Amino acid sequence: MAASSHPPLVEMRDIEKHFGSVIALSGVSVTINAGEVHCLLGDNGAGKSTFIKTMAGVFRPTSGQMFIDGQPVTFSGPRDALDAGIATVYQDLAMIPLMSVTRNFFMGREPVKGIWPFRHVDFDFCDRVTREEMKRIGIDVRDPGQAVGTLSGGERQCVAISRAVYFGAKVLILDEPTSALGVRQTSMVLKYIDMVRKKGLGVVFITHNVRHAMAVGNRFTVLNRGKTLGTAERGKITAEELQNLMAGGRELAELSDELGGTV
Protein backbone atom coordinates (compact mmCIF):
# COMPACT_ATOMS: atom_id res chain seq x y z
CA MET A 1 0.00 0.00 0.00
CA ALA A 2 2.88 2.34 0.75
CA ALA A 3 4.16 1.81 -2.77
CA SER A 4 0.99 3.11 -4.39
CA SER A 5 1.58 5.71 -7.08
CA HIS A 6 -1.20 7.98 -5.84
CA PRO A 7 -0.36 10.38 -3.09
CA PRO A 8 -2.38 9.53 0.02
CA LEU A 9 -5.76 11.23 0.35
CA VAL A 10 -4.60 12.85 3.53
CA GLU A 11 -1.20 13.03 5.04
CA MET A 12 -0.55 14.48 8.47
CA ARG A 13 3.14 15.11 8.97
CA ASP A 14 4.74 15.76 12.37
CA ILE A 15 1.63 17.34 13.79
CA GLU A 16 2.12 19.03 17.13
CA LYS A 17 -0.57 20.68 19.19
CA HIS A 18 0.00 22.52 22.42
CA PHE A 19 -2.71 23.88 24.69
CA GLY A 20 -0.83 26.40 26.78
CA SER A 21 1.75 24.36 28.61
CA VAL A 22 0.07 21.05 27.82
CA ILE A 23 1.51 19.18 24.88
CA ALA A 24 -1.42 17.23 23.50
CA LEU A 25 0.31 16.02 20.35
CA SER A 26 4.06 15.85 19.90
CA GLY A 27 4.80 14.95 16.33
CA VAL A 28 2.12 12.63 14.96
CA SER A 29 2.35 11.44 11.36
CA VAL A 30 -0.40 9.46 9.68
CA THR A 31 -1.45 8.85 6.10
CA ILE A 32 -4.91 7.90 4.92
CA ASN A 33 -5.37 6.19 1.57
CA ALA A 34 -8.46 5.76 -0.53
CA GLY A 35 -10.30 2.54 0.04
CA GLU A 36 -8.82 1.76 3.40
CA VAL A 37 -9.95 1.88 6.97
CA HIS A 38 -7.22 3.36 9.05
CA CYS A 39 -7.80 2.58 12.71
CA LEU A 40 -6.56 5.06 15.23
CA LEU A 41 -6.25 3.40 18.58
CA GLY A 42 -5.30 4.76 21.93
CA ASP A 43 -6.36 4.96 25.51
CA ASN A 44 -8.23 7.93 26.94
CA GLY A 45 -6.03 11.00 26.87
CA ALA A 46 -3.74 9.59 24.22
CA GLY A 47 -4.52 12.53 21.97
CA LYS A 48 -6.91 10.82 19.55
CA SER A 49 -9.56 13.49 19.83
CA THR A 50 -7.09 16.34 19.51
CA PHE A 51 -5.60 14.68 16.48
CA ILE A 52 -8.83 14.16 14.61
CA LYS A 53 -10.05 17.61 15.52
CA THR A 54 -6.87 18.96 13.97
CA MET A 55 -7.56 16.92 10.87
CA ALA A 56 -11.15 18.18 10.84
CA GLY A 57 -10.10 21.81 11.02
CA VAL A 58 -11.39 22.43 14.54
CA PHE A 59 -7.87 23.02 15.89
CA ARG A 60 -4.98 24.56 14.09
CA PRO A 61 -1.79 22.55 14.62
CA THR A 62 0.96 24.31 16.56
CA SER A 63 3.42 22.93 14.08
CA GLY A 64 3.51 20.29 11.36
CA GLN A 65 1.94 20.17 7.94
CA MET A 66 -1.12 18.61 6.48
CA PHE A 67 -1.40 17.48 2.85
CA ILE A 68 -4.45 16.62 0.80
CA ASP A 69 -3.75 14.71 -2.40
CA GLY A 70 -0.14 15.72 -1.93
CA GLN A 71 -0.90 19.44 -1.68
CA PRO A 72 -0.14 21.28 1.55
CA VAL A 73 -3.26 22.77 3.12
CA THR A 74 -4.14 24.87 6.14
CA PHE A 75 -7.66 24.83 7.49
CA SER A 76 -9.11 27.84 9.23
CA GLY A 77 -12.23 26.02 10.36
CA PRO A 78 -14.33 22.86 10.10
CA ARG A 79 -16.00 24.30 7.03
CA ASP A 80 -12.66 24.25 5.15
CA ALA A 81 -12.12 20.62 6.04
CA LEU A 82 -15.63 19.77 4.89
CA ASP A 83 -15.06 21.57 1.61
CA ALA A 84 -11.86 19.57 1.16
CA GLY A 85 -13.86 16.37 1.58
CA ILE A 86 -12.96 15.55 5.16
CA ALA A 87 -16.09 14.82 7.13
CA THR A 88 -16.18 13.97 10.79
CA VAL A 89 -18.86 11.96 12.51
CA TYR A 90 -18.68 12.65 16.22
CA GLN A 91 -19.85 10.07 18.65
CA ASP A 92 -22.63 11.90 20.48
CA LEU A 93 -22.72 15.16 18.65
CA ALA A 94 -23.67 14.07 15.19
CA MET A 95 -27.42 14.33 15.40
CA ILE A 96 -30.02 16.49 17.04
CA PRO A 97 -32.65 14.24 18.63
CA LEU A 98 -35.51 16.73 18.51
CA MET A 99 -35.15 17.32 14.80
CA SER A 100 -36.49 15.07 12.08
CA VAL A 101 -34.28 12.65 10.19
CA THR A 102 -34.58 14.80 7.09
CA ARG A 103 -33.74 18.02 8.86
CA ASN A 104 -30.73 16.35 10.46
CA PHE A 105 -29.59 14.80 7.22
CA PHE A 106 -29.48 18.13 5.42
CA MET A 107 -28.51 20.26 8.42
CA GLY A 108 -26.10 22.98 7.35
CA ARG A 109 -26.40 22.05 3.67
CA GLU A 110 -30.05 22.46 2.89
CA PRO A 111 -30.85 22.55 -0.81
CA VAL A 112 -32.90 25.64 -1.60
CA LYS A 113 -35.18 26.59 -4.44
CA GLY A 114 -37.03 29.73 -5.43
CA ILE A 115 -35.89 33.28 -5.87
CA TRP A 116 -34.95 35.47 -2.94
CA PRO A 117 -36.89 36.55 -0.87
CA PHE A 118 -39.01 33.45 -1.46
CA ARG A 119 -36.08 31.07 -1.32
CA HIS A 120 -36.87 28.06 0.79
CA VAL A 121 -35.66 24.56 1.49
CA ASP A 122 -36.80 21.95 -1.00
CA PHE A 123 -38.22 19.58 1.60
CA ASP A 124 -39.84 17.25 -0.92
CA PHE A 125 -36.45 16.57 -2.42
CA CYS A 126 -34.90 16.26 1.06
CA ASP A 127 -37.50 13.74 2.20
CA ARG A 128 -37.05 11.68 -0.94
CA VAL A 129 -33.26 11.61 -0.68
CA THR A 130 -33.38 10.80 3.01
CA ARG A 131 -35.76 7.92 2.44
CA GLU A 132 -33.59 6.51 -0.36
CA GLU A 133 -30.35 6.85 1.58
CA MET A 134 -31.87 5.23 4.63
CA LYS A 135 -33.12 2.36 2.54
CA ARG A 136 -29.64 1.89 1.12
CA ILE A 137 -28.19 1.34 4.56
CA GLY A 138 -31.07 -0.79 5.68
CA ILE A 139 -32.92 1.57 7.97
CA ASP A 140 -36.56 1.60 7.14
CA VAL A 141 -37.68 5.14 7.79
CA ARG A 142 -41.39 5.22 7.20
CA ASP A 143 -41.65 8.87 7.91
CA PRO A 144 -38.57 11.02 7.30
CA GLY A 145 -40.35 13.55 9.49
CA GLN A 146 -39.87 11.39 12.55
CA ALA A 147 -37.43 12.73 15.08
CA VAL A 148 -33.93 11.31 15.21
CA GLY A 149 -34.53 10.69 18.91
CA THR A 150 -36.69 7.75 17.93
CA LEU A 151 -33.80 5.98 16.17
CA SER A 152 -31.45 3.62 17.91
CA GLY A 153 -27.85 4.56 18.59
CA GLY A 154 -26.56 2.43 15.74
CA GLU A 155 -29.09 3.84 13.33
CA ARG A 156 -28.13 7.38 14.31
CA GLN A 157 -24.47 6.60 13.67
CA CYS A 158 -25.34 5.14 10.27
CA VAL A 159 -27.50 8.13 9.36
CA ALA A 160 -24.61 10.40 10.29
CA ILE A 161 -22.18 8.40 8.17
CA SER A 162 -24.51 8.20 5.19
CA ARG A 163 -25.05 11.94 5.44
CA ALA A 164 -21.29 12.50 5.19
CA VAL A 165 -21.01 10.11 2.26
CA TYR A 166 -23.97 11.66 0.49
CA PHE A 167 -22.36 15.07 0.69
CA GLY A 168 -19.27 13.88 -1.07
CA ALA A 169 -16.85 13.12 1.71
CA LYS A 170 -13.61 11.55 0.51
CA VAL A 171 -12.25 10.99 3.96
CA LEU A 172 -14.50 10.01 6.81
CA ILE A 173 -13.38 10.47 10.39
CA LEU A 174 -15.42 8.35 12.76
CA ASP A 175 -14.96 9.24 16.39
CA GLU A 176 -15.65 6.12 18.43
CA PRO A 177 -18.75 5.23 16.47
CA THR A 178 -19.21 1.93 18.27
CA SER A 179 -18.24 2.69 21.84
CA ALA A 180 -21.76 3.23 23.13
CA LEU A 181 -23.48 0.51 21.15
CA GLY A 182 -24.69 -3.00 21.77
CA VAL A 183 -23.42 -6.01 19.84
CA ARG A 184 -25.98 -6.05 17.08
CA GLN A 185 -25.85 -2.32 16.57
CA THR A 186 -22.07 -2.40 16.52
CA SER A 187 -22.12 -5.00 13.77
CA MET A 188 -24.54 -2.83 11.84
CA VAL A 189 -22.19 0.13 12.04
CA LEU A 190 -19.05 -1.91 11.26
CA LYS A 191 -20.75 -3.41 8.26
CA TYR A 192 -21.64 0.01 7.03
CA ILE A 193 -18.06 1.23 7.53
CA ASP A 194 -16.89 -1.65 5.34
CA MET A 195 -19.45 -0.70 2.71
CA VAL A 196 -18.16 2.87 2.71
CA ARG A 197 -14.57 1.67 2.35
CA LYS A 198 -15.48 -0.43 -0.66
CA LYS A 199 -16.88 2.69 -2.29
CA GLY A 200 -13.32 4.00 -2.26
CA LEU A 201 -13.45 6.40 0.64
CA GLY A 202 -10.68 6.72 3.16
CA VAL A 203 -11.95 6.03 6.65
CA VAL A 204 -10.29 7.06 9.90
CA PHE A 205 -11.81 4.89 12.56
CA ILE A 206 -11.11 5.96 16.12
CA THR A 207 -11.72 3.40 18.77
CA HIS A 208 -10.28 1.88 21.86
CA ASN A 209 -11.85 -1.44 21.16
CA VAL A 210 -9.27 -3.63 19.46
CA ARG A 211 -11.83 -6.18 18.32
CA HIS A 212 -13.86 -3.55 16.50
CA ALA A 213 -10.67 -2.26 14.91
CA MET A 214 -9.54 -5.71 13.80
CA ALA A 215 -12.96 -6.38 12.27
CA VAL A 216 -12.74 -3.64 9.64
CA GLY A 217 -9.27 -2.09 9.76
CA ASN A 218 -6.62 -2.21 7.02
CA ARG A 219 -3.98 -0.34 8.97
CA PHE A 220 -3.64 0.41 12.62
CA THR A 221 -1.94 3.34 14.27
CA VAL A 222 -1.58 3.43 18.01
CA LEU A 223 -1.36 6.75 19.81
CA ASN A 224 0.06 7.01 23.28
CA ARG A 225 0.65 10.20 25.24
CA GLY A 226 0.56 12.35 22.12
CA LYS A 227 2.92 10.21 20.07
CA THR A 228 2.48 7.50 17.47
CA LEU A 229 3.77 4.13 18.47
CA GLY A 230 3.90 3.13 14.84
CA THR A 231 1.53 1.98 12.13
CA ALA A 232 0.94 -1.70 11.40
CA GLU A 233 -0.79 -3.32 8.46
CA ARG A 234 -3.53 -5.86 8.68
CA GLY A 235 -2.24 -9.38 9.15
CA LYS A 236 1.08 -8.19 10.52
CA ILE A 237 -0.11 -7.53 14.01
CA THR A 238 -2.32 -9.45 16.41
CA ALA A 239 -5.06 -8.13 18.59
CA GLU A 240 -2.99 -8.85 21.67
CA GLU A 241 -0.08 -6.86 20.35
CA LEU A 242 -2.36 -3.93 19.57
CA GLN A 243 -3.95 -4.14 22.96
CA ASN A 244 -0.56 -4.11 24.63
CA LEU A 245 0.64 -1.19 22.56
CA MET A 246 -2.44 0.78 23.50
CA ALA A 247 -2.10 0.18 27.18
CA GLY A 248 1.61 0.79 27.17
CA GLY A 249 2.39 -2.91 27.17
CA ARG A 250 3.80 -4.33 30.30
CA GLU A 251 1.33 -3.33 32.96
CA LEU A 252 -1.60 -4.71 31.06
CA ALA A 253 0.19 -7.97 30.40
CA GLU A 254 0.76 -8.30 34.10
CA LEU A 255 -2.80 -7.38 34.89
CA SER A 256 -3.99 -9.80 32.28
CA ASP A 257 -2.05 -12.58 33.98
CA GLU A 258 -3.61 -11.69 37.29
CA LEU A 259 -7.10 -11.72 35.84
CA GLY A 260 -6.49 -14.93 33.96
CA GLY A 261 -6.22 -13.41 30.51
CA THR A 262 -9.55 -11.64 30.38
CA VAL A 263 -8.46 -8.09 29.60
Add this chain to the structure above:
Amino acid sequence: MSQQDAADLVSVKDERLKEAPLALRFMRRPELGAVMGLVIVTVFFIVVANTTMFEFSGIMNFMAPAAQLGILAIGASLLMVGGEFDLSVGSMVAFTGLIFAACVVTISLPLPVAILLTVAFAAVMGLVNGQIVIHTGLPSFIVTLAFLFILRGLSLVGLKWATGGSTQLRGVREAATESPLDAFFYEIFAGDAFEGLFAWLAANDLTAKFPNGQPKVTGIPVEIIWFALIAALAAWVLTRTRYGNWIFAAGGDANAARNSGVPVRRVKTTLFMITACCAALVAILTVLDSGSTDARRGFQKEFEAIIAAVIGGCLLTGGYGSAIGAAIGAVIFGMVLIGLTYTTIDQDWYLVFLGGMLLMAVFFNNIIRKRVTGER
Protein backbone atom coordinates in the same frame (compact mmCIF):
# COMPACT_ATOMS: atom_id res chain seq x y z
CA MET B 1 -20.65 -10.67 10.83
CA SER B 2 -21.83 -13.17 8.28
CA GLN B 3 -23.66 -12.57 5.02
CA GLN B 4 -26.76 -13.84 6.74
CA ASP B 5 -26.56 -11.00 9.24
CA ALA B 6 -26.27 -8.46 6.50
CA ALA B 7 -29.34 -9.79 4.77
CA ASP B 8 -31.18 -9.67 8.08
CA LEU B 9 -30.36 -6.08 8.65
CA VAL B 10 -31.49 -4.97 5.25
CA SER B 11 -34.64 -6.99 4.83
CA VAL B 12 -36.19 -7.36 8.25
CA LYS B 13 -38.42 -4.49 9.27
CA ASP B 14 -38.30 -3.43 12.84
CA GLU B 15 -41.51 -4.97 14.07
CA ARG B 16 -41.54 -2.72 17.12
CA LEU B 17 -41.89 0.43 15.09
CA LYS B 18 -45.45 1.29 14.24
CA GLU B 19 -46.71 3.31 11.35
CA ALA B 20 -47.36 6.84 12.50
CA PRO B 21 -51.13 7.42 12.30
CA LEU B 22 -52.62 10.77 11.47
CA ALA B 23 -53.53 11.43 15.09
CA LEU B 24 -49.93 10.92 16.15
CA ARG B 25 -48.73 13.23 13.41
CA PHE B 26 -51.07 15.85 14.78
CA MET B 27 -49.79 15.10 18.27
CA ARG B 28 -46.30 15.80 17.04
CA ARG B 29 -47.18 19.35 16.09
CA PRO B 30 -45.68 21.73 18.63
CA GLU B 31 -48.76 23.95 18.40
CA LEU B 32 -51.06 21.23 19.69
CA GLY B 33 -51.12 22.53 23.27
CA ALA B 34 -51.83 26.06 22.16
CA VAL B 35 -54.66 25.00 19.86
CA MET B 36 -56.24 22.99 22.64
CA GLY B 37 -55.82 25.91 25.03
CA LEU B 38 -57.44 28.26 22.53
CA VAL B 39 -60.40 25.92 22.12
CA ILE B 40 -60.87 25.57 25.87
CA VAL B 41 -60.64 29.31 26.50
CA THR B 42 -62.98 30.12 23.60
CA VAL B 43 -65.57 27.63 24.79
CA PHE B 44 -65.26 29.00 28.32
CA PHE B 45 -65.98 32.56 27.22
CA ILE B 46 -68.74 31.57 24.85
CA VAL B 47 -70.46 29.99 27.83
CA VAL B 48 -69.63 32.55 30.50
CA ALA B 49 -69.15 35.91 28.82
CA ASN B 50 -71.54 38.42 27.39
CA THR B 51 -72.28 37.52 23.76
CA THR B 52 -70.91 40.87 22.55
CA MET B 53 -67.41 39.52 23.15
CA PHE B 54 -67.53 37.42 20.02
CA GLU B 55 -69.12 40.07 17.88
CA PHE B 56 -66.72 41.63 15.43
CA SER B 57 -66.05 44.65 17.63
CA GLY B 58 -65.43 42.38 20.62
CA ILE B 59 -62.94 40.29 18.71
CA MET B 60 -61.06 43.44 17.69
CA ASN B 61 -61.07 44.46 21.35
CA PHE B 62 -59.17 41.42 22.53
CA MET B 63 -57.09 40.98 19.41
CA ALA B 64 -55.44 44.39 19.78
CA PRO B 65 -53.61 43.62 23.05
CA ALA B 66 -53.07 40.07 21.81
CA ALA B 67 -51.35 41.45 18.73
CA GLN B 68 -49.03 43.66 20.77
CA LEU B 69 -48.02 40.75 22.98
CA GLY B 70 -47.99 38.42 20.00
CA ILE B 71 -45.34 40.37 18.11
CA LEU B 72 -43.11 40.11 21.17
CA ALA B 73 -43.98 36.45 21.68
CA ILE B 74 -43.11 35.52 18.11
CA GLY B 75 -39.68 37.09 18.50
CA ALA B 76 -39.27 35.35 21.85
CA SER B 77 -40.34 32.02 20.39
CA LEU B 78 -37.79 32.16 17.57
CA LEU B 79 -35.10 32.99 20.09
CA MET B 80 -36.24 30.19 22.39
CA VAL B 81 -36.20 27.67 19.57
CA GLY B 82 -32.67 28.94 18.94
CA GLY B 83 -31.85 28.01 22.53
CA GLU B 84 -31.73 31.45 24.15
CA PHE B 85 -33.90 33.77 26.23
CA ASP B 86 -34.34 37.48 26.12
CA LEU B 87 -35.64 38.87 29.39
CA SER B 88 -35.00 42.42 28.27
CA VAL B 89 -37.81 42.69 25.69
CA GLY B 90 -40.17 44.49 28.08
CA SER B 91 -37.57 47.06 28.99
CA MET B 92 -36.59 47.20 25.36
CA VAL B 93 -40.14 48.30 24.54
CA ALA B 94 -39.84 51.12 27.07
CA PHE B 95 -36.41 52.18 25.93
CA THR B 96 -37.04 52.04 22.19
CA GLY B 97 -40.33 53.81 22.92
CA LEU B 98 -38.31 56.58 24.50
CA ILE B 99 -35.87 56.68 21.59
CA PHE B 100 -38.74 56.83 19.15
CA ALA B 101 -40.68 59.50 21.01
CA ALA B 102 -37.55 61.55 21.55
CA CYS B 103 -36.72 61.36 17.83
CA VAL B 104 -40.21 62.48 16.88
CA VAL B 105 -40.91 65.06 19.58
CA THR B 106 -37.63 66.28 21.03
CA ILE B 107 -35.54 66.43 17.88
CA SER B 108 -38.47 66.63 15.44
CA LEU B 109 -37.20 64.06 12.96
CA PRO B 110 -39.55 62.98 10.17
CA LEU B 111 -41.56 59.91 11.19
CA PRO B 112 -39.95 57.42 8.75
CA VAL B 113 -36.48 58.47 9.89
CA ALA B 114 -37.48 58.11 13.51
CA ILE B 115 -38.88 54.64 12.84
CA LEU B 116 -35.72 53.57 11.03
CA LEU B 117 -33.51 54.92 13.78
CA THR B 118 -35.55 53.19 16.48
CA VAL B 119 -35.44 49.82 14.74
CA ALA B 120 -31.75 50.21 13.97
CA PHE B 121 -31.06 51.05 17.57
CA ALA B 122 -32.97 47.96 18.71
CA ALA B 123 -30.97 45.85 16.29
CA VAL B 124 -27.74 47.18 17.77
CA MET B 125 -28.97 46.40 21.29
CA GLY B 126 -29.86 42.88 20.17
CA LEU B 127 -26.42 42.58 18.66
CA VAL B 128 -24.86 43.64 21.97
CA ASN B 129 -27.00 41.13 23.87
CA GLY B 130 -26.08 38.38 21.46
CA GLN B 131 -22.37 39.15 21.39
CA ILE B 132 -22.14 39.24 25.18
CA VAL B 133 -23.94 35.90 25.45
CA ILE B 134 -21.78 34.29 22.78
CA HIS B 135 -18.43 35.62 23.84
CA THR B 136 -18.78 35.25 27.61
CA GLY B 137 -20.56 31.92 27.38
CA LEU B 138 -22.87 33.15 30.16
CA PRO B 139 -26.50 32.01 30.06
CA SER B 140 -28.60 34.47 28.09
CA PHE B 141 -30.98 34.40 31.03
CA ILE B 142 -28.45 36.30 33.17
CA VAL B 143 -27.15 38.63 30.49
CA THR B 144 -30.60 39.75 29.40
CA LEU B 145 -31.78 39.95 33.02
CA ALA B 146 -29.06 42.55 33.49
CA PHE B 147 -30.38 44.42 30.48
CA LEU B 148 -33.91 44.20 31.85
CA PHE B 149 -32.76 46.51 34.64
CA ILE B 150 -30.27 48.54 32.65
CA LEU B 151 -32.76 49.44 29.94
CA ARG B 152 -35.59 50.11 32.36
CA GLY B 153 -33.31 52.41 34.34
CA LEU B 154 -32.08 54.14 31.22
CA SER B 155 -35.68 54.68 30.13
CA LEU B 156 -36.43 56.50 33.37
CA VAL B 157 -33.26 58.57 33.24
CA GLY B 158 -33.68 59.30 29.55
CA LEU B 159 -37.32 60.31 29.91
CA LYS B 160 -36.50 62.77 32.65
CA TRP B 161 -33.68 64.13 30.54
CA ALA B 162 -35.83 64.46 27.43
CA THR B 163 -38.80 66.03 29.19
CA GLY B 164 -37.03 68.01 31.88
CA GLY B 165 -38.11 65.91 34.84
CA SER B 166 -41.23 63.99 33.83
CA THR B 167 -41.41 60.24 33.22
CA GLN B 168 -43.93 60.70 30.45
CA LEU B 169 -43.25 62.14 27.02
CA ARG B 170 -46.37 63.50 25.29
CA GLY B 171 -47.24 65.03 21.98
CA VAL B 172 -46.09 62.19 19.76
CA ARG B 173 -49.26 62.08 17.70
CA GLU B 174 -49.17 65.80 16.92
CA ALA B 175 -45.49 65.68 16.00
CA ALA B 176 -45.92 62.52 13.94
CA THR B 177 -48.60 63.88 11.62
CA GLU B 178 -47.10 67.24 10.71
CA SER B 179 -46.17 66.65 7.07
CA PRO B 180 -47.95 64.56 4.41
CA LEU B 181 -45.00 62.13 4.44
CA ASP B 182 -45.38 61.71 8.19
CA ALA B 183 -49.11 61.25 7.84
CA PHE B 184 -48.57 58.51 5.27
CA PHE B 185 -46.31 56.52 7.60
CA TYR B 186 -48.58 57.29 10.51
CA GLU B 187 -51.32 55.41 8.69
CA ILE B 188 -49.09 52.32 8.44
CA PHE B 189 -48.16 52.26 12.11
CA ALA B 190 -51.24 53.63 13.82
CA GLY B 191 -55.01 53.65 13.66
CA ASP B 192 -57.14 51.24 11.68
CA ALA B 193 -56.65 49.54 8.37
CA PHE B 194 -59.25 49.03 5.65
CA GLU B 195 -61.37 51.92 6.94
CA GLY B 196 -62.91 52.48 3.52
CA LEU B 197 -63.98 48.88 3.28
CA PHE B 198 -65.56 48.94 6.70
CA ALA B 199 -67.38 52.17 6.01
CA TRP B 200 -68.72 50.65 2.81
CA LEU B 201 -69.77 47.45 4.59
CA ALA B 202 -71.63 49.45 7.22
CA ALA B 203 -73.22 51.74 4.67
CA ASN B 204 -74.59 48.69 2.88
CA ASP B 205 -75.84 47.18 6.14
CA LEU B 206 -73.40 44.28 5.95
CA THR B 207 -71.91 45.05 9.37
CA ALA B 208 -73.25 46.61 12.53
CA LYS B 209 -73.45 50.41 12.74
CA PHE B 210 -74.44 53.02 15.21
CA PRO B 211 -77.77 54.80 14.77
CA ASN B 212 -75.96 57.80 13.23
CA GLY B 213 -74.66 55.58 10.40
CA GLN B 214 -71.09 55.29 11.69
CA PRO B 215 -69.80 51.71 11.53
CA LYS B 216 -69.29 50.08 14.93
CA VAL B 217 -65.93 48.81 13.76
CA THR B 218 -64.13 51.46 11.77
CA GLY B 219 -61.38 49.11 10.64
CA ILE B 220 -58.88 46.56 11.77
CA PRO B 221 -56.32 48.04 14.17
CA VAL B 222 -52.98 48.08 12.34
CA GLU B 223 -51.21 46.13 15.08
CA ILE B 224 -53.40 43.15 14.23
CA ILE B 225 -52.30 43.37 10.60
CA TRP B 226 -48.65 43.60 11.68
CA PHE B 227 -49.15 40.68 14.04
CA ALA B 228 -50.68 38.50 11.34
CA LEU B 229 -47.97 39.37 8.82
CA ILE B 230 -45.15 38.75 11.28
CA ALA B 231 -46.69 35.49 12.45
CA ALA B 232 -46.99 34.24 8.88
CA LEU B 233 -43.47 35.35 8.02
CA ALA B 234 -41.94 33.84 11.16
CA ALA B 235 -43.77 30.55 10.66
CA TRP B 236 -42.58 30.36 7.07
CA VAL B 237 -39.00 31.21 7.96
CA LEU B 238 -38.90 28.76 10.83
CA THR B 239 -40.40 25.77 9.06
CA ARG B 240 -39.52 26.26 5.41
CA THR B 241 -36.22 28.07 5.10
CA ARG B 242 -32.60 27.20 5.61
CA TYR B 243 -32.28 29.83 8.31
CA GLY B 244 -35.22 28.20 10.09
CA ASN B 245 -33.52 24.85 10.04
CA TRP B 246 -30.42 26.49 11.48
CA ILE B 247 -32.50 27.97 14.30
CA PHE B 248 -33.74 24.50 15.25
CA ALA B 249 -30.23 23.13 14.95
CA ALA B 250 -28.59 25.89 17.00
CA GLY B 251 -31.12 25.41 19.77
CA GLY B 252 -31.25 21.63 19.61
CA ASP B 253 -27.53 21.09 20.02
CA ALA B 254 -25.17 23.95 19.26
CA ASN B 255 -22.17 21.64 19.01
CA ALA B 256 -23.74 19.21 16.60
CA ALA B 257 -24.99 22.13 14.55
CA ARG B 258 -21.55 23.71 14.44
CA ASN B 259 -20.01 20.40 13.43
CA SER B 260 -22.46 20.20 10.58
CA GLY B 261 -21.50 23.61 9.29
CA VAL B 262 -24.30 25.71 10.79
CA PRO B 263 -23.06 29.21 11.67
CA VAL B 264 -24.46 28.97 15.18
CA ARG B 265 -23.08 32.29 16.43
CA ARG B 266 -24.48 34.23 13.53
CA VAL B 267 -27.86 32.54 13.89
CA LYS B 268 -28.08 33.33 17.60
CA THR B 269 -26.91 36.90 17.15
CA THR B 270 -29.47 37.60 14.45
CA LEU B 271 -32.16 36.02 16.64
CA PHE B 272 -31.35 38.45 19.44
CA MET B 273 -31.55 41.27 16.91
CA ILE B 274 -34.91 40.06 15.58
CA THR B 275 -36.32 39.84 19.10
CA ALA B 276 -35.16 43.37 19.87
CA CYS B 277 -36.61 44.65 16.59
CA CYS B 278 -39.96 43.06 17.48
CA ALA B 279 -39.83 45.00 20.75
CA ALA B 280 -39.07 48.19 18.82
CA LEU B 281 -42.02 47.60 16.52
CA VAL B 282 -44.32 47.13 19.50
CA ALA B 283 -42.91 50.32 20.99
CA ILE B 284 -43.59 52.27 17.80
CA LEU B 285 -47.11 50.88 17.47
CA THR B 286 -48.09 51.53 21.08
CA VAL B 287 -46.44 54.95 21.34
CA LEU B 288 -48.19 56.16 18.19
CA ASP B 289 -51.43 54.61 19.41
CA SER B 290 -51.39 56.38 22.76
CA GLY B 291 -49.56 59.49 21.57
CA SER B 292 -47.12 59.36 24.45
CA THR B 293 -44.54 57.14 26.06
CA ASP B 294 -43.73 56.43 29.67
CA ALA B 295 -41.21 54.46 31.65
CA ARG B 296 -43.61 51.65 32.52
CA ARG B 297 -44.28 50.76 28.92
CA GLY B 298 -43.74 47.06 28.26
CA PHE B 299 -43.57 46.31 31.99
CA GLN B 300 -43.27 42.54 32.54
CA LYS B 301 -43.98 41.90 28.89
CA GLU B 302 -40.83 39.75 28.70
CA PHE B 303 -42.45 37.20 30.96
CA GLU B 304 -45.76 37.28 29.16
CA ALA B 305 -43.96 36.85 25.85
CA ILE B 306 -42.01 33.87 27.12
CA ILE B 307 -45.14 32.35 28.64
CA ALA B 308 -47.00 32.79 25.36
CA ALA B 309 -44.10 31.10 23.57
CA VAL B 310 -44.14 28.23 26.06
CA ILE B 311 -47.90 27.86 25.70
CA GLY B 312 -47.20 27.79 21.98
CA GLY B 313 -45.03 24.72 22.45
CA CYS B 314 -41.52 26.11 22.83
CA LEU B 315 -39.32 24.02 25.06
CA LEU B 316 -37.37 25.95 27.68
CA THR B 317 -34.34 23.93 26.64
CA GLY B 318 -34.57 25.12 23.03
CA GLY B 319 -34.60 23.30 19.72
CA TYR B 320 -38.33 22.82 19.56
CA GLY B 321 -41.27 25.14 19.20
CA SER B 322 -43.43 27.11 16.86
CA ALA B 323 -44.01 30.72 15.93
CA ILE B 324 -47.67 30.08 15.16
CA GLY B 325 -47.99 28.44 18.56
CA ALA B 326 -46.61 31.55 20.23
CA ALA B 327 -49.06 33.68 18.26
CA ILE B 328 -51.92 31.49 19.45
CA GLY B 329 -50.54 31.74 22.98
CA ALA B 330 -50.73 35.52 22.71
CA VAL B 331 -54.33 35.34 21.45
CA ILE B 332 -55.21 33.21 24.49
CA PHE B 333 -53.72 35.94 26.67
CA GLY B 334 -55.64 38.72 24.98
CA MET B 335 -58.84 36.72 25.16
CA VAL B 336 -58.54 36.15 28.88
CA LEU B 337 -57.33 39.67 29.71
CA ILE B 338 -60.17 41.37 27.84
CA GLY B 339 -62.65 38.52 28.06
CA LEU B 340 -62.89 38.77 31.83
CA THR B 341 -64.34 42.27 31.45
CA TYR B 342 -67.23 40.71 29.55
CA THR B 343 -67.96 38.51 32.55
CA THR B 344 -68.78 39.11 36.18
CA ILE B 345 -65.44 37.62 37.18
CA ASP B 346 -62.90 39.88 38.91
CA GLN B 347 -60.34 40.86 36.29
CA ASP B 348 -57.41 40.21 38.58
CA TRP B 349 -57.96 36.49 38.08
CA TYR B 350 -55.97 37.17 34.96
CA LEU B 351 -52.71 36.79 36.87
CA VAL B 352 -53.83 33.52 38.43
CA PHE B 353 -54.71 32.28 35.00
CA LEU B 354 -51.33 33.35 33.67
CA GLY B 355 -49.41 31.29 36.19
CA GLY B 356 -51.71 28.31 35.92
CA MET B 357 -51.51 28.30 32.16
CA LEU B 358 -47.71 28.39 32.29
CA LEU B 359 -47.54 25.39 34.61
CA MET B 360 -49.94 23.40 32.49
CA ALA B 361 -48.11 24.27 29.30
CA VAL B 362 -44.70 23.22 30.60
CA PHE B 363 -46.15 19.99 31.93
CA PHE B 364 -47.87 19.31 28.63
CA ASN B 365 -44.79 20.19 26.59
CA ASN B 366 -42.71 17.67 28.48
CA ILE B 367 -45.13 14.93 27.55
CA ILE B 368 -45.08 16.06 23.93
CA ARG B 369 -41.32 16.09 23.84
CA LYS B 370 -41.14 12.53 25.12
CA ARG B 371 -43.59 11.53 22.46
CA VAL B 372 -41.59 13.21 19.74
CA THR B 373 -38.21 11.86 20.69
CA GLY B 374 -39.49 8.44 21.66
CA GLU B 375 -37.93 8.82 25.10
CA ARG B 376 -39.05 6.17 27.52
